[in-house]
Amino acid sequence: MRDILAPRIHGIDTSEIRKVFDLAAKIKNPLNLSIGQPDFPVPQPVKEAMIKAIEDNKSGYTPTAGLPQLREAIVEYLHAKTSVMHAADDVIVSTGVASILFLLFQTVVAKNDAVLLIDPYFLIYPALVKYHEAKQYTIKEDFDAGEIAALRARLEKEKVKLKLIIFASPSNPTGKILSREQLLLLSNLAEEHDAILASDEIYAAFDYEKKHVSMAAINKDRTLTLNGFSKSHAMTGLRVGYLAAPARYSGIVQKMVTLQQYTMVCSPHAMQWGAITALKTGIDNELAIMKKRRDLVVSKLTPVTRLPYPDGAFYVYPEIPIDSADFVTQAIERRLLLVPGYIFSANRKSIRISYATREDILEEGTQIFCDMVKELGQ
Amino acid sequence: MRDILAPRIHGIDTSEIRKVFDLAAKIKNPLNLSIGQPDFPVPQPVKEAMIKAIEDNKSGYTPTAGLPQLREAIVEYLHAKTSVMHAADDVIVSTGVASILFLLFQTVVAKNDAVLLIDPYFLIYPALVKYHEAKQYTIKEDFDAGEIAALRARLEKEKVKLKLIIFASPSNPTGKILSREQLLLLSNLAEEHDAILASDEIYAAFDYEKKHVSMAAINKDRTLTLNGFSKSHAMTGLRVGYLAAPARYSGIVQKMVTLQQYTMVCSPHAMQWGAITALKTGIDNELAIMKKRRDLVVSKLTPVTRLPYPDGAFYVYPEIPIDSADFVTQAIERRLLLVPGYIFSANRKSIRISYATREDILEEGTQIFCDMVKELGQ
Numbered sequence: 001m002r003d004i005l006a007p008r009i010h011g012i013d014t015s016e017i018r019k020v021f022d023l024a025a026k027i028k029n030p031l032n033l034s035i036g037q038p039d040f041p042v043p044q045p046v047k048e049a050m051i052k053a054i055e056d057n058k059s060g061y062t063p064t065a066g067l068p069q070l071r072e073a074i075v076e077y078l079h080a081k082t083s084v085m086h087a088a089d090d091v092i093v094s095t096g097v098a099s100i101l102f103l104l105f106q107t108v109v110a111k112n113d114a115v116l117l118i119d120p121y122f123l124i125y126p127a128l129v130k131y132h133e134a135k136q137y138t139i140k141e142d143f144d145a146g147e148i149a150a151l152r153a154r155l156e157k158e159k160v161k162l163k164l165i166i167f168a169s170p171s172n173p174t175g176k177i178l179s180r181e182q183l184l185l186l187s188n189l190a191e192e193h194d195a196i197l198a199s200d201e202i203y204a205a206f207d208y209e210k211k212h213v214s215m216a217a218i219n220k221d222r223t224l225t226l227n228g229f230s231k232s233h234a235m236t237g238l239r240v241g242y243l244a245a246p247a248r249y250s251g252i253v254q255k256m257v258t259l260q261q262y263t264m265v266c267s268p269h270a271m272q273w274g275a276i277t278a279l280k281t282g283i284d285n286e287l288a289i290m291k292k293r294r295d296l297v298v299s300k301l302t303p304v305t306r307l308p309y310p311d312g313a314f315y316v317y318p319e320i321p322i323d324s325a326d327f328v329t330q331a332i333e334r335r336l337l338l339v340p341g342y343i344f345s346a347n348r349k350s351i352r353i354s355y356a357t358r359e360d361i362l363e364e365g366t367q368i369f370c371d372m373v374k375e376l377g378q
Numbered sequence: 379m380r381d382i383l384a385p386r387i388h389g390i391d392t393s394e395i396r397k398v399f400d401l402a403a404k405i406k407n408p409l410n411l412s413i414g415q416p417d418f419p420v421p422q423p424v425k426e427a428m429i430k431a432i433e434d435n436k437s438g439y440t441p442t443a444g445l446p447q448l449r450e451a452i453v454e455y456l457h458a459k460t461s462v463m464h465a466a467d468d469v470i471v472s473t474g475v476a477s478i479l480f481l482l483f484q485t486v487v488a489k490n491d492a493v494l495l496i497d498p499y500f501l502i503y504p505a506l507v508k509y510h511e512a513k514q515y516t517i518k519e520d521f522d523a524g525e526i527a528a529l530r531a532r533l534e535k536e537k538v539k540l541k542l543i544i545f546a547s548p549s550n551p552t553g554k555i556l557s558r559e560q561l562l563l564l565s566n567l568a569e570e571h572d573a574i575l576a577s578d579e580i581y582a583a584f585d586y587e588k589k590h591v592s593m594a595a596i597n598k599d600r601t602l603t604l605n606g607f608s609k610s611h612a613m614t615g616l617r618v619g620y621l622a623a624p625a626r627y628s629g630i631v632q633k634m635v636t637l638q639q640y641t642m643v644c645s646p647h648a649m650q651w652g653a654i655t656a657l658k659t660g661i662d663n664e665l666a667i668m669k670k671r672r673d674l675v676v677s678k679l680t681p682v683t684r685l686p687y688p689d690g691a692f693y694v695y696p697e698i699p700i701d702s703a704d705f706v707t708q709a710i711e712r713r714l715l716l717v718p719g720y721i722f723s724a725n726r727k728s729i730r731i732s733y734a735t736r737e738d739i740l741e742e743g744t745q746i747f748c749d750m751v752k753e754l755g756q
Binding site: 002004005006007008009012013014036037041042047050051054055057058059060061062095096098099101102106107108109110113124127128131132161194196234235236237238239249251252255258259261262263264265266267268269270271 | 380392415440502636
C-alpha cells in the first residue's frame with residue numbers, strides 16, 4: 001500500500017508532548033502552571049474596537065499584507081520604541097507570529113542552511129529547522145564573547161555560513177532578556193556571516209525592570225522584528241502578528257506576502273482593527289500583577305534550586321534533579337501541570353513554570369514543586 | 379552575493395496578475411466586476427455571536443483542530459446535507475480554505491506526485507501543485523466518459539498513479555456544478571488510482587437550481603470535503619474554513635493538525651463561535667438577489683458570446699475574441715475591472731465576471747463587455 005503522506009510531513013511530530021497533555025487532561029482540579037497565555041482579558045478598548053469593526057462590516061478581505069492603517073501604526077510604534085523607521089511596505093501582518101515564522105522559514109531557509117538558535121529556545125524554532133531540513137546550531141543563553149568565539153571557530157572549521165540567527169528576548173521558556181552586550185555579539189556574528197537576525201519580541205511588553213533592548217536598535221539593517229498582540233493584549237486566539245524588515249530585506253517581505261496570498265490570505269480583518277487600538281493601549285495594571293507573581297515565584301524557588309533570572313515574559317525555568325519527562329509525569333500525580341524542559345533544550349533537567357495564573361494556585365503549585373525538588377534531589 | 383531567498387519560494391509568483399491590479403488601482407470610479415466576495419454583510423445573528431464571543435472573552439487559544447462545538451456542528455451539518463457521518467476528530471478547522479489547502483498539500487503531496495485538476499481551476503490549485511513540485515494533469519470541465527478514458531490511457535502509458543484529484547463545484551471561475559455522472563467518473567478514477575478526492579465546496583451555498591451533489595455522497599470513503607464561511611456568510615476576511623475526512627484518511631487530518639500547531643495555530647477564536655451560528659443561519663434573501671443578478675448577466679451575455687452555464691457561485695466565464703490579458707487591459711481603459719481567464723486555465727480566451735455587485739454596475743459593466751466582444755470579434 002502506498003504511503004498516503006508526503007515524506008516532508010514525517011519531519012514534524014508532537015506525539016511526545018501530547019502524551020503529557022493527554023495525561024494531564026485526565027486530572028480533576030489541576031494546579032495548572034503550564035499556561036502559555038495571559039490570564040487577563042483583552043483590554044476593554046481593544047474589545048470595543050473589534051466589536052465596532054464587526055458592527056461596521058469589517059469582514060471582507062484586507063490587503064494580503066495587512067490593513068494599511070495597521071502597518072502604518074506598527075511603523076510608528078516601532079519608531080517610537082527603537083528609533084528605527086521602517087517603510088510600511090516592509091511590514092507584513094499575518095495570523096500570529098507562528099504564521100510569520102512559517103512564512104519566513106519557507107521564504108529564506110533552504111535545505112542544509114545553517115540556523116543559529118539560543119538554547120533554551122522557543123519550541124517552534126527547532127521544529128521549523130527540522131521541517132525545512134536545515135542545520136541547527138545553538139549557543140547557551142548566558143553566552144559571552146568567549147562562547148561566540150568558540151562558535152565562530154567551529155563554523156569556520158566546518159566551512160559553514162550562518163543564514164539565519166533567531167531568538168526570543170524575553171525568552172520563552174526562561175524569561176531572560178538578552179543584554180545589550182549579547183545583542184552586539186550576535187550582531188557582529190551576523191555581519192561576518194551575512195546572516196539575517198530574526199528578533200522575536202512577542203514577550204517584550206512583559207519587561208519588569210525595563211531592560212529590553214530591540215535588536216533593531218543595535219543593527220537596524222539586518223534585523224527582522226517579529227511581534228504581535230497575543231501576549232501583550234491577551235489576543236492569543238485572535239491571530240494577529242507581524243514582521244518588520246529593513247529595506248535590505250524588502251524582497252523577503254514581498255515573497256512572504258506572495259506566499260500568504262496562497263496560505264493564510266490575511267489576518268482576521270476585525271482583529272486587525274483591534275490591533276491598531278492595542279498599539280495605543282497600555283497594560284500597566286496587568287504588568288504590576290504579573291511582576292508581583294514573578295517575585296513570589298522567584299522567592300519560593302531560589303532557596304531550593306537554580307534558575308535563570310526571569311527578567312520578563314511570564315515564565316521561570318528552574319533546574320530539577322531528574323529528567324524533565326519523568327518530573328512532569330510525577331508532578332501530574334500530584335495534580336501539578338508543568339511543561340518539560342526537553343522540548344526547549346538539549347538539556348533535559350529543567351522545567352517551565354508559567355505564573356500567568358492566580359496567586360493561590362501559584363502558592364500551592366510552587367510548594368509542591370519545591371517539595372518534589374527536595375525529595376528527588378536527596 | 380548569496381541569494382537571500384530559498385529556492386522553493388521562487389516557485390510562487392503573482393507578478394503578472396498584480397500588474398493588472400496595479401493598473402486597476404489607478405482608475406477612478408471603476409465598474410468593478412472582479413470581486414471575489416459577496417457584497418452582502420455577515421448575517422446579523424452571526425455578527426451577534428462573534429460580538430458576544432468577544433464580550434465573553436473568547437480570545438484565548440482554541441484547540442489546534444478547532445472548537446469541539448464547531449467540529450461537532452460541522453459533523454451534524456454535513457450529515458444533514460450528505461448523509462455521511464464523520465467523526466469529529468476527522469474534522470480540522472483552519473484560517474480559511476486556503477489554509478486548509480496548504481496544510482493538505484504539505485501533508486500529502488510529495489515531489490513528482492500526480493495531481494488532477496479540472497480546467498478551468500481555482501488559481502490556488504496549480505500554484506500549490508507547482509510549489510510542491512508535483513505534476514499537474516487536467517481535464518476539461520465538461521468532461522464525459524470518453525475524456526476520462528483518454529486520460530486513463532495516458533496515465534497508464536506514462537505509468538502514473540494519481541495521488542490527488544482536486545476540484546471546486548460550483549466552480550470558481552465558471553459557476554458550473556459538476557453532474558452526478560461526472561462525480562461518478564471521478565470517483566471511479568480515484569478508486570482505480572487509490573487517489574484522494576478533495577472536494578472544494580466553498581461555493582455550494584450558491585446553488586440556484588439545487589443541483590449540487592457533494593462528492594462525499596458519491597464516495598464517502600475517499601472524499602475530503604473542504605468548506606468554510608467566507609462565501610456563504612460573507613466572512614472572507616474573518617478566516618474560518620474546514621476539512622472533513624473519512625476514517626481512512628484520519629492520519630491526514632492528524633498530520634494537518636500537527637502542522638497547524640506550528641503555523642496558523644488555530645482559526646480566530648471569536649469567529650469560530652460565529653461559524654457555529656452560521657451553520658444554522660440561512661441566506662435565502664441573499665441567494666434570491668444573487669440569482670436575479672445571474673439571470674440578468676446571462677441574458678445580457680448569451681446573445682454575444684458563449685459561456686458555461688453558471689449553475690452556482692457568483693461568477694460567469696464567457697469566451698472573448700482575444701487573449702484575456704489584452705482584453706482586461708483594454709477593459710480597464712473603459713473603467714471596467716475583470717479577472718483574466720489565463721490565471722484559471724491553459725485556454726487564455728475567456729474572462730471572469732463577478733456578479734457580486736449592484737445591478738446598475740452590472741448593467742453598465744456587462745454592456746461595455748458586450749460592446750468590446752462585438753468590436754473585437756469583427
